[in-house]
Amino acid sequence: MTGPGEGKLPLDAKVRLNAEELPNVSVYIHLKGYSRATVTHLDIEHPKLNSIIPPKAKTSNWIIGIENGILIITSKEDKVQIIHPLLNKVLPRGEKTRTFVGGKFGGIFIGFRKREISKLEEIADTINAETCNVMDIECTGRRYKDNEKEVF
Helix, strand or coil, X not given: CCXXXXXXXEECCEEEECCEECCCCEEEEECCCCCCCCCCEEXXXXXXXXXXXXXXXXXXXXXXXXXXXXXXXXXXXXXXXEECCCHHHHCCCCCEEEEEEEEECCEEEEECCHHHHHHHXXXXXXXXXXXXXXXXXXXXXXXXXXXXXXEC
16 A cells, blocks of 8 residues: 555655655555554655566565664665664664565565564554644554544
């Protein structure tokens, strides 16, 4: 699923494909159980990303923690930088892990290993709690209630 949706928490991140900064990119933490997600993962949405990982393609790639973000290195040596400081809580600078990176129409997604998924979910909980505090509403887990209607 591309674009905003239930269980997709936006990150105000910058994304570079090789040396080019991609304009109008969307980055989401997509939580398991929402909008057809079977596992919590990171969505990076921009059509140019399909030039390196086409829709429905599945690859295994190294991801490295860099200053203020993460770096994906594909098998063809393409580099995708996702710049947002919270991502260093998932993968600290200098650490690397092998991940599942798949193509989808309009972008790519990163399927992390279990230890990184739990860190990604902690970030989502933090973002959700901050949202609830700003909106002055009651939070319940990863969902919050607003006037008897559940909203995410």
